[in-house]
Amino acid sequence: MSLYNNDIHLGSSLSTVEILTTIVLKFKRDGSSEDKDWLILSKGHAAPALYAVLAEKNLIPTNELWKIQDINSILQGHPEIFIPGVDMSTGSLGQGLSFGVGVAEGLKMSRRNGRVYVIMGDGEQDEGQVWEAATHAASMKLNNLISIVDANGYQLDDATEEIKPKHYLPEVWRAIGWNVVHCDGHDIISISYALENGINSRKPTVIFAKTIRGKGLPLIENSKKQKVNNGDAEE
Amino acid sequence: MREAFGRIISELGDEHKDLMVLTADVGNSTKAVYFREKFPNRYFNVGISEQHLIDFAAGLAATGKLPVVAGFAMFLMRAWEQIRNTVCRMNLNVKIVATHSGYSDYNDGSSHQSLEDIALMRVLPRMKVVVPADSWEVRRSLPVILREPGPIYYRIGRDYSPPITESFKYDFKIGEATVLKDGSDLVIIGAGVVLWDAIKVAEKLEQMNISTAVIDMTTIKPIDEKVIETYARKTGRIVTIEEHNVIGGLGSAVSEVVVKKYPVPIRMVGASDFGRSARSQRELLDYYKINDKSLMNASLELLRLKS
Structure with missing residues (x-):
């Protein structure tokens, strides 16, 4: 996609591909409304990765992918609910978890079995609203809520540790009352184990998925770079 | 409320x-x-x-x-x-x-x-x-x-709620204003508790032989364009009153319709700054001149314009 459009968040999309693939193709149930699962890409800037996975599931035509951000394409720079397979319009960081808490509680009240997956960035943890939501979810013991932190170590301006340290976050989530799990965010088996753990938990679960920003493209791998220039994109 | x-x-x-x-x-x-x-x-x-x-x-x-x-x-x-x-x-x-x-x-x-x-x-x-x-x-x-x-x-507000619509019988519909009083020389359009002052002023103007309509614009969006146009044509003068900044509030919303449908002079009564503490809401409305006196002045000013 970045060959056709150099304006996508390539690095942070690549760090989250395996997480999205595992959830969408292996875990997410799309059946009747009784057990429909929800997927919220709170780090909406990874939309290209989501669209690619939704195309694998035949929810989006593959040839639409190359038109991302085109004025005539349904594929917006950030997810919108009018795109098939998208459960929440996102793009503004910090809001996905709150919405997920509302969905999870709504499902419970309606006695539905759906689970809610919320994918956030590690930089996104800077948003105060994440903590408003995390504390509320724990107090309501929402065990149908699983959030995944794509810990790629970078945010827009620099490495996350340079901007504001994040290494202590798992301890904070645990202290609040969440089931905290770690996994390798590029290993589908590791991600699957972590998700199974979350599904069987009696508390809400947060999975810290260690990832590499720009995974698979050495020119931008593990850096804050989002783009390869058109020549380099041949990689 | x-x-x-x-x-x-x-x-x-x-x-x-x-x-x-x-x-x-x-x-x-x-x-x-x-x-x-x-x-x-x-x-x-x-x-x-x-x-x-x-x-x-x-x-x-x-x-x-x-x-x-x-x-x-x-x-x-x-x-x-x-x-x-x-x-x-x-x-x-x-x-x-x-x-x-x-x-x-x-x-x-x-x-x-x-x-x-x-x-x-x-x-x-x-x-x-x-x-x-x-x-x-x-x-x-x-x-x-x-x-x-x-x-x-x-x-809505807190406790202050003078009986503005108590004696009226109508069904509320979204996007439909309520004409609290008909009139042909001037129309006062308001929303919220400040309509109390609008009714008082309309009665006073009536005693001065100035036929004054009062409209309760409960829905500010979507606004009742029809009633605004009808009264702009009928009276040729509009005064708005709101417990809100005059920038972007009811007065602005009414003006947006008027310039498009039937331009007439408008005066807006409302806030232009932050508030402050006081002993009552009524005291603040008077302190910031969002009251019957300001409505009267604005109305007379408009009447002088056209006569």
């Missing part, structure tokens, strides 16, 4: 099984807590976290629930971005009941007084904005609001 909200929303809980009342630690202040007494399982206090409150409501709405969010108008504004990016972008069925609007939180002072919220809500695509005049109009409109799909901002 908050008292009316608390009592009526509790009555509506039986009819609407999916109705949930949500607040951010102001259940007592907004009277949302009355709902908890009847429906404890459908009442949520999320703690002091307005941004989360709005998106939590959005999530509930996405699963088919009917969330009514109750909070101070001023502090719900810190969730403006959540209202825009999640509630309105997804066109979710979230009803936002903003209490303590205008100067109604008279003692707490400017930090708690909301004089910008109509502008902030009106500009949002898909958002409807409703401002009941008094407790009686809360009773007429709240059941209608719950049946209307999509996001609605419902702006």
